[in-house]
Amino acid sequence: MKLFFVTGNLxxxxxxxxxxxxxxxxxxxxxxxxxxxxxxxDSLEEVAAEAAREAYAKLQKPLFVEDSGVFIEALKGFxxxxxxxxxxxxxxxxxxxxxxxxxxxxxxxxxVIALCLNERxxxxxxxxxxxxxxxxxxxGGWGFDPIFIPRGLDATFGELGKDKNKVSxxxxxVEALARYLNELRGKA
Amino acid sequence: MKLFFVTGNLxxxxxxxxxxxxxxxxxxxxxxxxxxxxxxxDSLEEVAAEAAREAYAKLQKPLFVEDSGVFIEALKGFxxxxxxxxxxxxxxxxxxxxxxxxxxxxxxxxxVIALCLNERxxxxxxxxxxxxxxxxxxxGGWGFDPIFIPRGLDATFGELGKDKNKVSxxxxxVEALARYLNELRGKA
Numbered sequence: 131m132k133l134f135f136v137t138g139n140l141x142x143x144x145x146x147x148x149x150x151x152x153x154x155x156x157x158x159x160x161x162x163x164x165x166x167x168x169x170x171x172d173s174l175e176e177v178a179a180e181a182a183r184e185a186y187a188k189l190q191k192p193l194f195v196e197d198s199g200v201f202i203e204a205l206k207g208f209x210x211x212x213x214x215x216x217x218x219x220x221x222x223x224x225x226x227x228x229x230x231x232x233x234x235x236x237x238x239x240x241x242v243i244a245l246c247l248n249e250r251x252x253x254x255x256x257x258x259x260x261x262x263x264x265x266x267x268x269x270g271g272w273g274f275d276p277i278f279i280p281r282g283l284d285a286t287f288g289e290l291g292k293d294k295n296k297v298s299x300x301x302x303x304v305e306a307l308a309r310y311l312n313e314l315r316g317k318a
Numbered sequence: 319m320k321l322f323f324v325t326g327n328l329x330x331x332x333x334x335x336x337x338x339x340x341x342x343x344x345x346x347x348x349x350x351x352x353x354x355x356x357x358x359x360d361s362l363e364e365v366a367a368e369a370a371r372e373a374y375a376k377l378q379k380p381l382f383v384e385d386s387g388v389f390i391e392a393l394k395g396f397x398x399x400x401x402x403x404x405x406x407x408x409x410x411x412x413x414x415x416x417x418x419x420x421x422x423x424x425x426x427x428x429x430v431i432a433l434c435l436n437e438r439x440x441x442x443x444x445x446x447x448x449x450x451x452x453x454x455x456x457x458g459g460w461g462f463d464p465i466f467i468p469r470g471l472d473a474t475f476g477e478l479g480k481d482k483n484k485v486s487x488x489x490x491x492v493e494a495l496a497r498y499l500n501e502l503r504g505k506a
Contacts, residue, residue: 168358170365172403177358208407212400215360219396224416228408 131157131311134193136185138163141272142196142300149301153308156315164188166195174199174211174242175254182244182252192248194307198241198299200274202263204234213274222267222277235262239278239287241303245310255310257302319345319499322381324373326351329460330384333488341496344503352376354383362387362399362430363442370432370440380436382495386429386487388462390451392422401462410455410465423450427466427475429491433498443498445490 137143143161150159166184171177178197185193199213205228209216216224229235239259244252260281267276269288276288280297287294295301325331331349338347354372359365366385373381387401393416397404404412417423427447432440448469455464457476464476468485475482483489 167364167368170356170358170399170403176355180355205412206407208404208412210407211358212403215358215400216396219394219398220416224393224396227416227418228412230415 131192131315132160133157133311134160134162134185134189134191136162136164136166136181136189136193136195138165142198145295145298145300146196146304149295149304150308153305154311157308157311162189162193168197172211174240175256177211178242178244179252179254182246186246186249186252192246194243194245196241196243196300196303198239200278201238201240202229203236204229204232217273222274225263225274225277226266229263235265237261237263237278239274239280239299241299243303243307245307253310255303255306257299257304257306259297259299259302319380319503320348321345321499322348322350322373322377322379324350324352324354324369324377324381324383326353330386330488333483333486334384334492337483337489337492338496341493342499345496345499350377350381356385360399362428363444365399366430366432367440367442370434374434374437374440380434382431382433384429384431384488384491386427388466389426389428390417391424392417392420405461410462413451413462413465414454417451423453425449425451425466427462427468427487429487431491431495433495441498443491443494445487445492445494447485447487447490 147159150157164185166181168177168181174197178195181195199210201207201210241257243255246252261279264277264279264286268286269276271288276286278287323334335347338345352373354369356365356369362385366383369383387398389395389398429445431443434440449467452465452467452474456474457464459476464474466475
């Protein structure tokens with residue numbers, strides 16, 4: 131089956147394609163950079179659901195969108211649903227600055243996928259991973275990868291390279307999506 | 319005439335009422351806490367216009383909304399249209415932290431009013447004031463008032479007290495709105 135992934139972020143497209151190729155290889159994920167306006171909402175769920183609705187209204191084809199963010203405990207959940215904007219402005223250096231001398235470095239990286247197969251309400255698939263904010267940028271990757279250390283590991287997402295896709299929030303959300311699509315296929 | 323101001327922010331309501339009372343006393347500004355979703359957009363203009371459209375669709379009465387934010391040069395415009403969220407999370411202390419040791423402290427405080435008198439597109443009235451980010455919080459007020467020093471003055475919005483309403487970005491936007499309403503009234 132062909133499934134559109136509405137995104138302008140090529141890093142996300144690459145990651146999702148790789149994970150779906152492993153977990154649901156019968157799905158062809160087609161990237162589509164359809165500009166949909168995101169609602170200014172304090173939850174990723176609302177942002178993703180609304181974007182999926184709007185994209186489906188335009189495209190009228192099976193599609194999903196993904197919204198993700200990092201929620202830092204000591205900063206009351208900042209940057210959360212505004213992660214992309216915050217990354218573009220103050221960046222990882224800004225986050226590290228806000229966290230200077232802060233002992234509680236706990237953070238959660240979260241991914242929400244909203245799937246629209248038809249006119250009905252989008253289905254949401256959620257993945258998250260606990261971890262902490264690193265004390266300095268380490269490794270490559272993109273976005274907040276160099277400053278997020280998933281719990282139980284000794285490396286940032288950036289340092290994990292391709293292995294990020296085995297443990298990430300996005301991996302977990304795509305797993306839930308793939309499970310659903312596999313079930314649908316079983317029934318068909 | 320009666321004009322609804324759709325906002326959940328009582329500080330804004332108080333300021334706007336005071337300024338309108340001076341500049342367009344024939345207008346009765348009625349606060350209405352109608353929850354409208356704000357779009358996640360990188361411009362105040364888009365956010366305000368969309369919120370006004372949505373509020374008008376619900377209320378079908380003459381109304382306006384106001385969106386405002388502070389744009390800090392050295393932080394690429396952060397927090398800008400996300401000012402309310404950023405205030406609720408990292409707050410003024412977070413902003414001061416991001417600006418520690420930063421020499422270029424220029425910032426612009428901007429207010430956008432979107433007015434819907436009928437079904438047509440909202441009219442936008444924009445006010446802004448240049449200034450800089452203080453080195454520490456000073457004075458009372460609300461929101462970013464204690465850390466914003468308007469150009470040419472030696473005090474933060476917070477220290478100005480009631481005088482803030484004589485020089486603020488919101489004052490300038492309300493002036494433009496009042497001018498328009500006065501003209502309309504002259505023609506009627």
